[in-house]
Each structure stands twice: as C-alpha cells, then as structure tokens.
Amino acid sequence: MRAPALSALDIHLFQEGTHSRLHDKLGAHALPAGGVRFAVWAPNAAQVRVIGDWNFWAEGDAMTPRTDGSGIWEADCPQAAPGQAYKYRIVTPSGELLEKADPFAFQSELAPATASRIWAGTHTWADDAWMRARATRNALDAPMAIYEVHAGSWQRENGEFLGYRELAHRLAHYVKDLGFTHVELMPVTEHPFYGSWGYQTTGYFAPTARYGNPEDLMYFVDHLHQQGIGVILDWVPSHFPTDPHGLARFDGTHLYEHADPRQGFHPEWNSAIFNYGRHEVRSFLLSSALYWLDRFHIDGLRVDAVASMLYLDYARGPGQWIPNAHGGRENLEAVHFLQALNRAVYREQPGAFTVAEESTAWPRVSRPTEMGGLGFGMKWNMGWMHDTLRYLREAPVHRRWHHHQLTFSLVYAFTENFVLPLSHDEVVHGKGSLIHKMAGDAWQQFANLRALFGFMWAHPGKKLLFMGGEFGQRREWTHDGELEWWVTGLPGHRGLQQLMRRLNRVLTEEPALHAFDFGPEGFEWIEADDAERSVFAFLRKGPPGTAPILAVSNFTPVPRENHRVGVPLAGAWQELINTDAGEFDGAGWGNLGGARTVPVPSHGRAHSLVLTLPPLSTIYLKGPTRATNA
Structure with a gap:
C-alpha cells in the first residue's frame, strides 16, 4: 500500500496556514520506481x-x-514521466467541466499553451562562496545598487528572446562592469499575457518557459552569484488573473479568491484577489515565497503592490468595499x-530579505513584527521618487519655489529602511523616458540626469535603477523589443554610463555612503535652505575611523565660483565625483581634484571649503578620516 503524499502533520500545518513547503507535497513528483504522483487541493470538486x-x-x-477532510486529491500514474504536459480535469458540484493547470x-x-509540465530536473550549484557570504552582502549596512x-x-x-543561460552571461558581464551589486528581475513566474510583464501570474512555482526551463533559471542565478551579483525576484501575492486555466474558481468555487467581488475582484487590474483569511491560501503563498528562495537561491523578494493588499478600499469608491471587523479600511487578514x-523568510532563509513596494504612509512596514511592524527588510520610497522627479521637471529658474521637494524626504528618511527607486513604473504608459523627464534642452537634460544620479547615490537609502536609465535611453520603455543599445556610443549617453x-x-x-543608510547617525545637513541658488549640501558619515x-x-x-561650505573637519578634501567632469561628457568645471579648508566659520562649523560648483551638477568630496562618529 502506497504512503500518502502528505502526512498528518502536513495536513495540520496546511490547514493552519503555516506550511511553507507544500511544494514538496502537492503538485507532480516523480516516483523512485517510475511514474509520477499527483496531489491537488480541490475540496469542492465532485471528481x-x-x-x-x-x-x-x-x-x-x-x-x-x-x-481526512483536507480536500486534497491524490493519484499515482505509472505511465507519466518528466517532461510530459498535463492538466487537472475537474467536475464541479454543478457538473461543470474545468481543465486547470497545476497550481504547484x-x-x-510555452505560452500561449497553458498546460503544466512534469519537472524532475536538477542543478549542481557552484555558488557556495556567495551563499556563505550572502548574509553580509545582503545586510542593511552593505552597499546596494x-x-x-x-x-x-x-x-x-x-x-x-535571450534564454536564461545566455542572458546570465551577457547581463552579469554588463552589471559587473557597471558596478551594480544586485539584479532585480521583474516577475519571471509564469504568466499567460506577456504584456503584463509578469505581474499577472498563473505559475507561482514555475519560471516562465519563454526563456527556458527551471534548470536554466537556476543556472542564471548561479552564474550571477559566481560573479558576485545578488538576485532579487519580483513576487506578486496581491492578485492573480482570471484566465480559465488558472487559480480563479479552481474547483468551481471561489477557492483561492474571495467570493464577494467587493473583496475578491480588483477593479483596477481586472484580476482576482487572494483570500488571505483562508489558511490553505496562506500556506500556498508562503510555500511559493520560500520555494524561490530555497530551490533557486534567490536573495530577495520584492513584494509587489503591498498597498493594494493592506487597504480594503484600495481603488474602490463608497459602497464598493467591506469594512473589517472593527469598521476600518485595513485588511487585517x-x-x-x-x-x-x-517571519518565515527570515527564519527559514538566513541571508535572504524582503522588500515592500508600498506607496502609502502605512507605519512600520520595515520594522519587526514584534514591534507591530509588517516585518519587511526594506520598503520602496515612492514619495522620494515622486518629489524628486517633479523637482527635476521644473525649469531651473523656477526651482527656487520647489526647493523643499528635495529636502522633504529627509524629514522621514529614517522612519523606514528605504530603497530609492527609479523603476520601470516611471518610464511606461506615456510617462516618457527618464532623461525626457529632465527640464531643458539636450545638454541640460543630460546634465540634470547626471546631477540627479549624483544626488541619489549620496542620499540615504539603497539605490534602484531600471535598465536603460543608466545610459539615458530616450525612447520610453517597451516590452516589445530591446533597449536602445546603439546610443551608448554617443556623447551624453556614453558619459552617463561612465558616471554610473x-x-x-x-x-x-x-x-x-552605505553603512548608515537607515539611521540619522549617517547624515548631516550642511545647507538645506539655499532656495535662491538651488544648492544643497550634506554630509554622509560612516563608522569611526572612516572618512565623511x-x-x-x-x-x-x-x-557658482567661490561658494563657501562649512565642514566639521579641517584639512584636505578630495574630489571623488564631479558629474560635470569631461569624462562624463560634462562642461569640465570643477575643483582641480579637491580643496583644503580655511579657518573661516560657515554653516555653524569652524572651518569651510571654498568651492566651484559646476552648472547642473553634484560633486562629492572626501574628508579627513574621523576618529569618532561625531
């Protein structure tokens, strides 16, 4: 007599909503003696x-x-074998016939085909060095671009399309050359509509077949790790498409989603919303998250559309949503x-991390659950992004009236562990490319973007930049085609890439510039109020024994020549970055490699530097080594 696919403990954890390894039990699993065991959750199915x-x-x-009342159906199929396609044919309580892909x-x-495939492949990992060190590489005090x-x-x-393997080599070479520390993949979980960019997921455990098979994606991650590059995956537990082969009405009932459209249907995306109050659904999602971190060695999950999960009235008008048990709009489930x-990610995958794409002022998103927080490692700073891009759209002559759009982010910069994102969302749907958001003629647009990158890379928080922004692609991003690589040899574009x-x-x-991204001890304003000249000056500070x-x-x-800036330490200050330098296709104004302090008080400090501030620029000067963190 064959053993059941799931033990009594598995069923208990599944029904409790805490099972994080359901992928070891449900779905299709090759048997040692041949054949395949199938297990699927369909509690309301007649057959x-x-x-x-x-x-x-x-x-x-x-x-x-x-x-046992779990609603799980099982079968051993001796003739089934890895590589074969399959579906579940489900007879609903009303006699309707459904053909569903396997949720696990x-x-x-390959789309547009929609069946599942039996997979029993393996990959021999060679990223031991990365995995041993990734807790350090992914730490909150580590550099992250x-x-x-x-x-x-x-x-x-x-x-x-490039396959996962070819993409691995080309992308790793490029990213390593430019010095980025991590790659974030927009969802490569299986999705029927390519134009959704992966955010309408049907395969919560399957890499999209557009670029290869699961071993190929493992190779991709492995290769990037061997090159010293971390891999973050966009993951979408907020909603799912209603395609007939997917999760919607899986057994003829609203199994994964809420039945009431005021809770279970997303009006903005025409998709279904998970029922987070159902224990088995939570186990499904927990298992999906841990599957990518465990089996694919993914370093971090960027959780998409968290705000849509947190608020019951998200994208809804009066009467279109149901309050929680306390009458509020918060989705407590x-x-x-x-x-x-x-909790599961940080407990079960040491060194991995999570990032929330959360666009509201929900408190303590990146604070521990023990403090009442949501427990994410980091949160995207959408406010910084909106304010900064609004400021750079203004003609320079008008920026004096918008000065504090750039200083406001420091009012709340340390309330969360923020990532500063200039993401794909800002270069689609008619928003134009990043460089086209900059005010002025072509020269000013390049200068503005270089100054923005300099300001951003010095600002507290980890950095995120969408592909193409690093060389100033002028065309708005489209998923049908590739980046405008031909422009990277042209003046302006080439300089941006070199600056990056x-x-x-x-x-x-x-x-x-990275050790105290999330604490006030790493930041100090020098000049925040010079609106008339649109000048900003601040210090970034590291641990004792390091230079500010x-x-x-x-x-x-x-x-601006002879511009005086007060500094806390006397001595020589070395110019590390000048975004107007000739090597970046700038005009070449600067400070001849640095400046030395004079004993003239300024900005509340006993010593000051007299600097040349190039037009539309950001400069970095490295000071003397500090003995303390004062």
Whole structure:
C-alpha cells in the first residue's frame, strides 16, 4: 500500500496556514520506481482526473480524495514521466467541466499553451562562496545598487528572446562592469499575457518557459552569484488573473479568491484577489515565497503592490468595499499574512530579505513584527521618487519655489529602511523616458540626469535603477523589443554610463555612503535652505575611523565660483565625483581634484571649503578620516 503524499502533520500545518513547503507535497513528483504522483487541493470538486500526454488527454487517470477532510486529491500514474504536459480535469458540484493547470506546477508549457509540465530536473550549484557570504552582502549596512531588469526586453538576438543561460552571461558581464551589486528581475513566474510583464501570474512555482526551463533559471542565478551579483525576484501575492486555466474558481468555487467581488475582484487590474483569511491560501503563498528562495537561491523578494493588499478600499469608491471587523479600511487578514510571510523568510532563509513596494504612509512596514511592524527588510520610497522627479521637471529658474521637494524626504528618511527607486513604473504608459523627464534642452537634460544620479547615490537609502536609465535611453520603455543599445556610443549617453560606473564604485568603496543608510547617525545637513541658488549640501558619515563624504548639488545652469561650505573637519578634501567632469561628457568645471579648508566659520562649523560648483551638477568630496562618529 502506497504512503500518502502528505502526512498528518502536513495536513495540520496546511490547514493552519503555516506550511511553507507544500511544494514538496502537492503538485507532480516523480516516483523512485517510475511514474509520477499527483496531489491537488480541490475540496469542492465532485471528481478530479489527471489528463496528459501519457493518456492522450482522453479519459485521464482518476484521483482519489483523502478521507481526512483536507480536500486534497491524490493519484499515482505509472505511465507519466518528466517532461510530459498535463492538466487537472475537474467536475464541479454543478457538473461543470474545468481543465486547470497545476497550481504547484514547477514548469509550464510555452505560452500561449497553458498546460503544466512534469519537472524532475536538477542543478549542481557552484555558488557556495556567495551563499556563505550572502548574509553580509545582503545586510542593511552593505552597499546596494540594484539594476532592475525585464528579461524579455533587455537585449534580444535577431529579435528573439535571450534564454536564461545566455542572458546570465551577457547581463552579469554588463552589471559587473557597471558596478551594480544586485539584479532585480521583474516577475519571471509564469504568466499567460506577456504584456503584463509578469505581474499577472498563473505559475507561482514555475519560471516562465519563454526563456527556458527551471534548470536554466537556476543556472542564471548561479552564474550571477559566481560573479558576485545578488538576485532579487519580483513576487506578486496581491492578485492573480482570471484566465480559465488558472487559480480563479479552481474547483468551481471561489477557492483561492474571495467570493464577494467587493473583496475578491480588483477593479483596477481586472484580476482576482487572494483570500488571505483562508489558511490553505496562506500556506500556498508562503510555500511559493520560500520555494524561490530555497530551490533557486534567490536573495530577495520584492513584494509587489503591498498597498493594494493592506487597504480594503484600495481603488474602490463608497459602497464598493467591506469594512473589517472593527469598521476600518485595513485588511487585517492581509496584515497577518504579510507578517507571517516575513517571519518565515527570515527564519527559514538566513541571508535572504524582503522588500515592500508600498506607496502609502502605512507605519512600520520595515520594522519587526514584534514591534507591530509588517516585518519587511526594506520598503520602496515612492514619495522620494515622486518629489524628486517633479523637482527635476521644473525649469531651473523656477526651482527656487520647489526647493523643499528635495529636502522633504529627509524629514522621514529614517522612519523606514528605504530603497530609492527609479523603476520601470516611471518610464511606461506615456510617462516618457527618464532623461525626457529632465527640464531643458539636450545638454541640460543630460546634465540634470547626471546631477540627479549624483544626488541619489549620496542620499540615504539603497539605490534602484531600471535598465536603460543608466545610459539615458530616450525612447520610453517597451516590452516589445530591446533597449536602445546603439546610443551608448554617443556623447551624453556614453558619459552617463561612465558616471554610473564611478558612482557604483564609490558607493561600494566608501562606508560613509552605505553603512548608515537607515539611521540619522549617517547624515548631516550642511545647507538645506539655499532656495535662491538651488544648492544643497550634506554630509554622509560612516563608522569611526572612516572618512565623511560631502555632497553638494547645484541644480541651476549657473556655475557658482567661490561658494563657501562649512565642514566639521579641517584639512584636505578630495574630489571623488564631479558629474560635470569631461569624462562624463560634462562642461569640465570643477575643483582641480579637491580643496583644503580655511579657518573661516560657515554653516555653524569652524572651518569651510571654498568651492566651484559646476552648472547642473553634484560633486562629492572626501574628508579627513574621523576618529569618532561625531
């Protein structure tokens, strides 16, 4: 007599909502003696059969419901084998016939086909050195410059997608050359509509077949790790598409989603919303998250659309949502799930991390659950992004009236562990490219963008930049095609790329620019109120024994000579970055490599530097080594 796929403990954890390894039990698993065991959750089905290549998609193999009330159906299929396609044929309580992909499938057919595939592949990992050190590489005090990538449109070969393996080599070489520390992949979980960019997921355990099989994606992660590059995956537990082969009405009932459309249907995205109050659904999502971190060695999960999960009235008007048990708009079940998710990730995958894309002022998103927080490691700073881009759109002559759009982020900078994102969301849907958001003529647009990158890389918080921004692609991003690589040899574009190399190198080498990204001890304003000249000056400070970095930005096209800036330490200050330097295709104004203090008080400090501030620029000057963190 065969052993059941799930033990009594598995069923208990599944029904408790705490099982984080359901992928070891449900889905299709090759048996040692041959054949495949299938297990699927369909508690309201009248009948379930497995249909596939081995039984010619005809009557199929009958599945047997467990007698423990779990709603799980099981079957051993001796003729089934890895590589074959399959679906579940489900008869609903009303007699309707559904054909569903496996929610726990590890591989899918190539879209537009929708069947699941039996996968039993392996990968021999060679990233031991990275995995041993990743807790340090991914720590909150480590340098982090993230390159956000859409796998299908970064580069192509004769108009065709690159596979995971070829992409691994090209992307790792490029990212390493520019000095980024991590790559963030827009979702490569299986999705039926390519134009959703992966954010309408049907395969929560399957990499999209557009670029290869699961071993190929493992190779991708392995290769990047061997090159010293971390990998972050966008993961979407907020909603899912209603395609007939997917999770929606899986057994003829609203199994994964809420039945009431005021809770279970997303009006903005025409998709279904998970029922976070159902224990089995929480186990499904927990298992998906841990699967990518465990089996694929993913370093971090960027959780998409967290705000849509937290608020019951998100994208809804009066009467279109149901208050919680206390009459409020907070989705308490989603809060509970997110806290459980983050506890599980940090407990079971040391060195991995989570990032929330959360666009509201929800408190303590990146604070421990023990403090009432959601437990994320970091949170995207959407406010910084909106304020900064609004400021740079203004003509320089008007920026004096908008000065504190750039200082406001420091009012709340240390309330969360923030990532500063210039992401794909800002270069689509008619928003234009990053460089086209900059005010002025072509020269000013490049100068503004260089100054912005300098300001951003000095600002507290980890950095994220969407592909193409690093060389000033002028065309708005489109998923149908590749980046405008041909422009990288042109003046302006080439200089931006060279500046990114330098910024990432300095970010990595200078502890002052990353060690205290999330604490006030690493930041000090020198000049925050010079609206008339649109000048900003601040210090970044590292641990004792390291040198501070002075960052000064001039967001007007007027060079400012003999500009005095007070500093806390006397001596020579070395110019590390000048975004107007000739090597970055700037005009070449600067300070001849640095400046030495004079004993003239300024900005409340006993010593000062007399600087030349180039037009539309940011400069960094490295000060003397500090004995303390004062």
